[in-house]
Amino acid sequence: MLDVTLDMEQYDCPFIAASDAHDVSFSAAHWEFDPAGDRLDTRMVVEGSTPAALDAGLRVLRDHEGLRDYDLVSRKGPVAHVRTTIDETTAMATIREYDGYITGPFHIAGGRELWHVGFDRDADADTALSILDNDNEYEVLSRESVDLTELSGFVQNVGAAMTLIEGCRDLSTRERETLEAAVSGGYFDSPRGETLGSLADQFDVSKPAVSKTLRRGQAKTMARITEVLETLDEETE
Incomplete structure (x- = not known):
């Protein structure tokens, strides 16, 4: 298994747009991909620098063309818990096309997203990263091979x-x-x-x-x- 950490800017991601426009950050509490509808269901913790910043960031999120469903689950001051459904982004489609998969929670702030992506084969990772470079800006922060013993220890x-x-x-x-x-x-x-x-x-x-x-x-x-x-x-x- 190859584990890759990416610092990613997606041009078609509602969360990226919201965090780029206002001082808010998103942390994934849960996500699930719907392959039939090519959509991503998420539960996110959203933190704003102030309550006003949170309000502004959530407005951008709700108004984004890539958002399909939105529910404010709870809120306290500058922190909210939201449930959303968004369209599959170009980067998500590329990762899935080359058998990539998310290996850890993602965090979004300042218009950029931290992704942890796994690939079973180096060749798939190389191809996916090459195609990602056409439509997104990203930096590979780490790229490590993980053997079965290390993976077992991590899971346990x-x-x-x-x-x-x-x-x-x-x-x-x-x-x-x-x-x-x-x-x-x-x-x-x-x-x-x-x-x-x-x-x-x-x-x-x-x-x-x-x-x-x-x-x-x-x-x-x-x-x-x-x-x-x-x-x-x-x-x-």
Whole structure:
């Protein structure tokens, strides 16, 4: 199996159009292709930078000629859950024609889409990518061969991966931003880069406040990591 990650801009995709026109992003919660109608059914989480941005992005989505059905399932502030049916895009048709298949969730923001696509044969991948280049702009971010052992391990550990993702979602915005700044700035390195003082200055808070935020964030992520390690130990046994 060949696993290819693409940074794609599709000219005929309603989600691309909406995210290009306004500050909204789409993350696939579920998708299912209808080969009889050449249409894609999706459930998407839509996030806007503001409630107004979300409204504007959803208007573009609803008005797009490629949209066939739309249902606002739920909404809270700048985040919505929508169910849609869209026409098959040119890129989708090309991938399917050469026996390609989606291997992971896709994310759309800033007029571009991150695709994870699988092919059983290198020749099919080469042909599909060559044809995609005629009608779309894309960049191959990675192209890796995955053997059966690696694939089996991935499938078996999907639950563990989701546990880690849920741990990240448990973080508040401030906890996530503080952890990211600490890691990227070398706070956990030896010798240390960022310090509590420099992090406090960066977020315009006191050193005790930034320390408390770091401890909360670490506690949440470590709890999830420990849970995953226990799961992996059970599978090994």
